[in-house]
Amino acid sequence: MIAKIIPIKSVRKSNFSALIQYLTDPQDKSERISQIKVSNCYSDDQTAALIExxxxxxxxxxARSDKTCHLVLSFPEGERLSLADLNAIEERFCDALGFGGHQRISVVHDDTNNLHIHIAINKIHPKNLTIHNPYYDYKKVAKLCEQIEQEYGLTQINHEAVSDKSSRVAQEIEARTGVESLLGWIKRECLDELTQSDNWQDLHQVLVRHGLEIKERGNGFVLVANNGVAVKASSVDRSLSKGNLTQRLGAFIPSEHSAKSSQQNAKQYQPRPLQNRIDTSELYARYQQEQTDSARQRTTQWAMLRHTRDQLIDRTKREAKLKRNLIKSIHAGRLAKKALYATTYQQFKTTIAVIKSDYQKHYQSSKTRHSRMGWLDWLTKEAKNGNAEALAVLRSRRIGQFKDNQVSAKPSNDKTNGYFKDGFIKNSSVESITKIGTVSYKAGSTTIRDDGKRLIVLPDTTQDALVDILQVAMKKYGSHLAINGTESFRLEIAQVVVQNQMRITFDDKRLEQYRQQLMKQHALSRAQSVGQKQSVTSTSTSTSTSTSTIRRSL
Known part of the structure; x- marks a missing residue:
């Protein structure tokens, strides 16, 4: 599992209410929120706890630092625990960080392939009213992660207990964006040559060959690419910090040639999607073009909005000035003129407030409509709109084996009508698509999770929902299915198939034998039930005949 405290760069942007609003927003998804838990508050009601x-x-x-701690606990794909276990783990992390008695609201999210818990903690103690900032929190978190992985049998991950997380920065950036970062590119392309340089001239030559330039900025060095993207040199490797470089190479000597002016660069950094099995050049070019067009439209609209706002304000000022001149020229008493001036000023203030309010509404609308999208976000949008190629790119990012309960089989070649090439039903109600291509869509009253190769079944799924999932699986894969997961899940699937008389067979011989045994038992119990009904019917018929005979004799 991974535990991480999400830092906030600006204290003025810290807002506990806004954080809870985001965490508890279902985002039009039926299965995003599994649980909302309030701790150490007088009321368990979310609204009352938030006010408290x-x-x-x-x-x-x-306190001048951030008063809110945002802790995220994420579990590996396919590994899910009960809510009781999740609550116990959440309490252990809060105790380890010194937040045992602090107020907090925890939200379990289950809308992605990785089950995760968001914990919003109030750093201010409810009784002492003092702020608590954990000391060496990364060490405590890493140690507790290892303990929990062993206790609950989770996949063990290498938790690096270091305060400088530069070694993970590139991986986090690239995992979130799906685009190669400058930091990762330098590490892969020229870090060895840079660390082996014996003088500033050799180091500059290596940088120029790769379209880079080193510059002084603040108290350190930055590496600048030819497209203007920069990265702190010490974040690439500690040997490139200003102190280590000047100690090894002497006082800094600037380069005589800039990376932009050099035309013989053999290699240059260009943001592009990470290498995978699918050619993304055309899609990425279209993505870049759309982002450029969106930025241009956004700039044009904002300029027009500002121009319109300024024109309206100028007109309002002129009208107010004209009214004041008219008041000045009329013959009236001092108190009457004073009242007229006050009314004019109040109307002026109200009109200016309305103009500014309308400007802000249109500005926010334009900002939302033309906001810059990341590469993976754009792919998910395209996939949701029916772009099968974008969906395939997302699914090519999946790494490792899937361990959760699942229903799958090889899709039949003749079952493509109404489906994407490798995905979900076109006319279904798609709720969301994750960044590795898992599609959540409605089928009846059930939410189906489809990653192209299998239908994912969450724990504690009801039997009615299993029936819906199996019906979708039959449409997509045919009647011969592969059932993988826990033994109890496999047996429950067989029972659902028999109880609902579904014409489904299994590829696993042992599970198929179990299904056939259940079929025989079910047929036998039905035959016995029919026989009992017939016996009861014949008995009641003979009884009624005897009764009618007795009545006639009487």
Whole structure:
């Protein structure tokens, strides 16, 4: 599992209410939120607890750092625990970080392939009203992650207990964006040559060959690519920090040639999708063109909005000035003129407020409509709109084996009508698509999770939902299915098939034998039930005949 405290760069942007609003927003997904848990508050009601936490934070007027801690616990793909286990793990992490008695709201999200918990913690103690900032939190978190992985049998991950996380920065950036970062590119392309340079001239030559330039900025060095993208040199490797470089190579000597002016660069950094099995050149070119067009439209619209706003304000000022001149020229008493001036000023203020409010609404609407999208976000949007190629690119990012309960089989070649080439039903209600191509869509009253190769079944799925999932699997894969997962899940699937008389067979011989045994038992029990009904019917018929005979004799 992975535990991470999400830092906030600006304290003024810290807002506990906004964080909870985001975490508890279902985002039009039926299965995004599994649980909302309030701890150490007088009320378990979310709204009341939120007001209590905000009041507690406002009572501390001395703290200048962020008063909210946002902790995220994420589990590997396919590994899911019960809510009781998740609550126990959440309490252990909060205790380890010193937040045992602090107010917090925890939200379990299950809308991605990785089950994860968001924990919003109030750093202000509810009784002492003092702020608590964990000391060496990365070490405590890494140690506790290892313990929990062993206790619950989870996949063990290498937790690096280091405060400088530069070794993970490139991986995190590239995993989130799907685009090769400058940091990762330098590490892969020229880090060895840079660390082996004996003087500043050799180092500059290596940089120029790769379209890079080193510059002084602040108290350190930055590496600048020919397209203007820069990265802190020490974040690439500690040997490239200003202290280590000047100690090894002497006082800094700037390069005589810039990376932009050099035309013989053999290699140059260009943001492009990470290498995978599918050619993404055309899609990425279209993505870049759309982003450029969107930025141009956004700039044009903002300029027009500002121009319209300024024109309206100028007109309002002229009208207010004209009204004041008219008031000045009329013959009236001092108090009457004063009242007229006050009314004019109030109308002026109201009109200006309306103009600014309308400008802000149109500005936010334009910002939302033309916001810059990341590569993976754009792919998910395209896939949701029916782009099978974008969906295939997302699914090519999947790494490792899937361990969760699943229903799958090789799709038949003749079952492509109404489906994407490798995906979901076109006319279904698609709720969301993850960044590795898992599609959530509605089938009846059930949400189906489809990653192209299998239908994913969550724990505690009801038998009615299993029936819906199996019906979708029959349409997609045919009647011969592969069932993988826990033994209890496999047996339950066989029972559902028999109880609902579904014409499904299994590729696993042992599971198929179990299904056939259940079929025989079911047929036998039905025959016995029919026989009992016939016996009861014949008995009641003979009884009624005897009764009618007796009545006639009487």
């Amino acid at each position: 936490i905000q009041n507690t934070q406002e009572m501390n007027t001395r």
